[in-house]
Structures are given as structure tokens and as C-alpha cells.
Amino acid sequence: MAAAAAATVGARRGRARGQVILVEAELQRKAAENQMKRQQNELAQSILEKYDADHNGILSPTELKKMLADYSKHRFDEEVQPTEEDLVFLFRLFDKRGGKDGKRDGNIDRSELMSLLRAWGDFMKQKEVVQGLVKTFDKDENNAIDMDELQDLLEATHKGPVKREVTEWVMRESDLSGNGLLNDLELARALLAFELLCKGEPHIRKDLSEGVVVDKDLEPPKKKTTICAVQ
Structure with a gap:
């Protein structure tokens, strides 16, 4: 009886210790997340201070263009000037706050x-791959991919048929x-x-695919794709 009681007590202590370890691990995870958020906020603030020419706490398209050009040179050692189309894309994807009723205001805040x-x-990490695909599949040579060209591109890179509704x-x-x-x-x-x-x-969440929600009614192509997932 004594041995059984001791075993029961030991098991309880083991479970309790296990729970303590789980709680400690969760606290450490949250602390690491909070530390990362603080570092990101500090970095965002330093970027604003450098490129916010009119000191209004936000970046206009012109200010953002200069910041991205400098970032591309510093981070990837490439002279890349974002196009007007690039800026439209980025603002439509990320300009979500700041205006009336919390709607987009045409600026980027911290x-x-x-x-x-x-x-x-x-994008910069896979820019060469993307531009190579455009060069290969842009049949009308307008430096963009239309629906039919996208169909050919997906099937070629997927190495198998892709239903039109997927495209x-x-x-x-x-x-x-x-x-x-x-x-x-x-x-x-x-x-x-x-x-x-x-x-x-x-x-899976990536900032470049912000807001993408997979349509559950779509049947994925049978073969797995190997196209340039961002690492």
C-alpha cells in the first residue's frame, strides 16, 4: 500500500512539474515575442525618423520610394527603384489605417x-525568378502577365494541368x-x-501574400508545385 501511495504521489508531482515546465515555456515564448515586437517598433521608428522628410509621422509614396531604394541597395546590394505600379501594389496591400473610420489614407504609418x-x-529574394518567368511567358511583350499567359506559366512551372478556375x-x-x-x-x-x-x-502567412485566403471549393492540382516559395 505504501509503495502504491508513493507512486501516486510521484505521478502527481511529475504531472505538476510538467505543467510548470509548459507554463514556463509559454512565458518565455511570449517574452521573446514581446522583445521582437519592441525591436521592430524601434526599427520602424528609426526608419520614420530618417525618411519622414516633413516630420508628420508617416511615409508618403515619395518618401517610401526613397526608403525602399535605399533598403534594396543596403540589404541586397541592388540599385532598384520601385515603380509607380509597385507603390500602388504596396499601398493597396498595407495602407489600412490612418484615415477616417480607420480606412486607408494614402500614407504608411509605423x-x-x-x-x-x-x-x-x-519580392527582392525572388525578383530574378519572377522576371525570368515574365520574360519567358509574356507573349505580347508588354512586361506583364495576362490571364492566358498566367495559365501557361502555372502549368509549365507546375509541370501538369491547372484548371482554368484555379488560374x-x-x-x-x-x-x-x-x-x-x-x-x-x-x-x-x-x-x-x-x-x-x-x-x-x-x-502559412507571408507578408507578400497578406490577405490571401485559399478557396475551399477549388481542387488543387494533383502534382505538388515547386515554384519559388519565398524562403
Whole structure:
């Protein structure tokens, strides 16, 4: 009896210790998250202080363009000037606060800045791949990808048939300008959207694919895609 009682007490103590370890691990995780958030806020603030020429606490398209050009040179050692289409894409994706009723105001504030910067970094990492795809599949040579060209592109990179409704969904999720054409940034987003659909992992979040929700009614292509997922 004594041995059984001792075993029961030991088991209880073991469970209690296990719970303490789990709580401590969760506290450490939250502390690390909070530390990262503080560092990101500090970085965002330092960027604002450097590029906010009129000192109003936000970045206009002109100020953001200069910041992204400098970031591309510093981080990737490339002279890249964001195009007007790039800026439209980024503002439509990340300019969500600041105006009346919390709607977009045409500027980027500190709370929006880091997600935008990570998205631009994601694009820079796969820029050469994206531009190579445009060069290969842009049949009418207008430096953009239309619906038919996207169909050919997805099937070629996927190495298998892709249903038209899948291509149409990818276009809808990526064509933020709404002109029926994908520029380089929009195509990078399209590739990520297609990657999410094919892998069946809609919980994956990347800043460049912000807001993409996999359509549960779509049947993913049978073969797994190998297109340039951002690392």
C-alpha cells in the first residue's frame, strides 16, 4: 500500500512539474515575442525618423520610394527603384489605417511599415525568378502577365494541368490594381497564392501574400508545385 501511495504521489508531482515546465515555456515564448515586437517598433521608428522628410509621422509614396531604394541597395546590394505600379501594389496591400473610420489614407504609418518592408524583401529574394518567368511567358511583350499567359506559366512551372478556375482565382487574389495584368510584384504574390493552394497550407502567412485566403471549393492540382516559395 505504501509503495502504491508513493507512486501516486510521484505521478502527481511529475504531472505538476510538467505543467510548470509548459507554463514556463509559454512565458518565455511570449517574452521573446514581446522583445521582437519592441525591436521592430524601434526599427520602424528609426526608419520614420530618417525618411519622414516633413516630420508628420508617416511615409508618403515619395518618401517610401526613397526608403525602399535605399533598403534594396543596403540589404541586397541592388540599385532598384520601385515603380509607380509597385507603390500602388504596396499601398493597396498595407495602407489600412490612418484615415477616417480607420480606412486607408494614402500614407504608411509605423504600424504598417514593417509588414510592407518584409513583403518588399520577399519580392527582392525572388525578383530574378519572377522576371525570368515574365520574360519567358509574356507573349505580347508588354512586361506583364495576362490571364492566358498566367495559365501557361502555372502549368509549365507546375509541370501538369491547372484548371482554368484555379488560374482565375490566382489572378483575383493577385491583381490588386484590377487591370487584368500582373506586374512583377503581383506575379510574385500569384506564385505564393498558387503555392498555398497546392500545398494545402492556408495557415502559412507571408507578408507578400497578406490577405490571401485559399478557396475551399477549388481542387488543387494533383502534382505538388515547386515554384519559388519565398524562403
